[in-house]
Amino acid sequence: MLEDKTPQRTSLSQLGEFGLIDHLTKNFDVKQPSTLKSIGDDAAVLDFKDKKVVVSTDLLIEGVHFDLSYMPLRHLGYKAVVVNVSDICAMNAKPTQITVSVAVSNRFPLEALEELFDGIALAAKFYNVDVIGGDTTSSQKGLIISITAIGEANEVDIVYRDGANNGDLLVVTGDLGSAYMGLQVLEREKQVFQVNPNNQPDLDAYTYLIERQLKPEARHDIKDLLEKLEVKPTSMIDISDGLSSEIIHICKQSKVGCNLYEEKIPVDPQFINVCEEFNIDSTTVAINGGEDYELLFTIALEDFDKIKANPNFTVIGHLTQESEGIHLVTRANTKIPLKARGWDALSEE
């Protein structure tokens, strides 16, 4: 049917709602044993046997959470899945299913939605999650994506935000701040492009940062890794809004204080170079940047030996009594109260 149309721009109205859903979801295989019934009925049916079920949801709005002028639709689809899978990983659970709802305005041809769903399918395959349902509808303006992620875990393995104790170590996976600086690079290039559309940008010096922004990955490897090391975190959260914001969440819910050490915060050399180029303080970005989708967790002090040699983990601080407050200890050894704030709020000071 579709082959008769102009291959580049097929109007969504040619397919109709049910035709569109069939077309976009036909490549979604069922791989999880817990998926009894996937797309095609009023609801999906799942069977988790003796496992607990973990559920998280996120809403992504064009112009608020992403800018299609530098975010290719395939990457956006991939990232939308990652953001939700990351929340399941932050519970120390295994992601198993997602539902995907999409609303688009008429300006999107079928081929654009195919790109988006290609990215969703790629991420679903990589993270081994089944796409079990969703909704496709029209919007008044722009693209809207709503994803709900479902995971499973043994009750004893689940890690909440409120289990951290005075004396625990604060640990982070990977490195921080690069996703934010990748966004700064892309926004600068967009402005250059608007002035001179013929300008061909040389982005070789920014590849890592741009990849961290456009194709982040959820740390679905950490659950198995910690299991092998025989470490169960006392609390855990994923870094979506920025390190300081997440530390404050853990401290408030666990009723503890924290000392975060500036010199310990892991960053990439490319990140340092680009912060200098942009004349931005790298620590401020590493602390407030967001969208890194690394995991932040706390462990008992006696578990330190088990993780200290592992390149995936960096100890960046330790927890204190609640009354001591939440502080950044700078390289100059001064203590600054940590606040949850994005870059924009900071730059007004």
Place this chain on the structure above:
Amino acid sequence: MLEDKTPQRTSLSQLGEFGLIDHLTKNFDVKQPSTLKSIGDDAAVLDFKDKKVVVSTDLLIEGVHFDLSYMPLRHLGYKAVVVNVSDICAMNAKPTQITVSVAVSNRFPLEALEELFDGIALAAKFYNVDVIGGDTTSSQKGLIISITAIGEANEVDIVYRDGANNGDLLVVTGDLGSAYMGLQVLEREKQVFQVNPNNQPDLDAYTYLIERQLKPEARHDIKDLLEKLEVKPTSMIDISDGLSSEIIHICKQSKVGCNLYEEKIPVDPQFINVCEEFNIDSTTVAINGGEDYELLFTIALEDFDKIKANPNFTVIGHLTQESEGIHLVTRANTKIPLKARGWDALSEE
């Protein structure tokens, strides 16, 4: 804190994202034993023990799915829950949890969101479902609501769309078409209001229709009722897009045909009166109207005696071999092929 502000219009930016979520969700109690952890972590944690898990999701967009000029926000919140709970009921499962994501533009004050969440809370209480998570963000335009509903059922009780057999009876709960005519009444009043804002409409003759449109209910009573009658449907679906569309879904997925009898379709007397007033063919609306959220199901012929005296159920047709096709048998005893089409498509003929 809030008491110091002007009570009528509190800007959302005064609260911030986390403050807003805390404020809007503070009244959501946990009632379901399957909810181990609700709002407040990266994800909710649920425990269904030996039950199967049923999941459905819907995305509602202002200007596409609802019009705030005649849909009060409290009703909208209520209806958004109903639409999703109805999908769980259509699996013959018991709704247990929902997640609620909302995006709003800056034109909405806090008080508007409070109205919306009051409606959501009211429906959650009525249907005994826990609100276990969600997301609150800004939109570029209008109000966007994404709800995922979760339910539980014994595997043996779950009813799919694909189990109908040749010779089965086609049964519907309640009556049809009124929600659509309620919408017509509201749209007419909106136009009258735009011409003369001082005109006070007298809507007494339309109360049932308007209630069906603004405050529909999901048939969460039907599962227990069928259990008491010892009837397990062979297939089931909820009527959201219109009777003809849902019959076609069941027939296609079950590989059967169907004869639907015009004279059997249950409608309310007020509905008939208003169709006459609007000069619209009542059968066309009853078949294509949508948004009634009644349940359509099929039963084995030998179960007829168990349901025939029950005022909740009307037998409206019977299933045939697939090769016989899907037809409406009119009062004049002519057979017309049934098509899935909304009112707008029809009116072009």
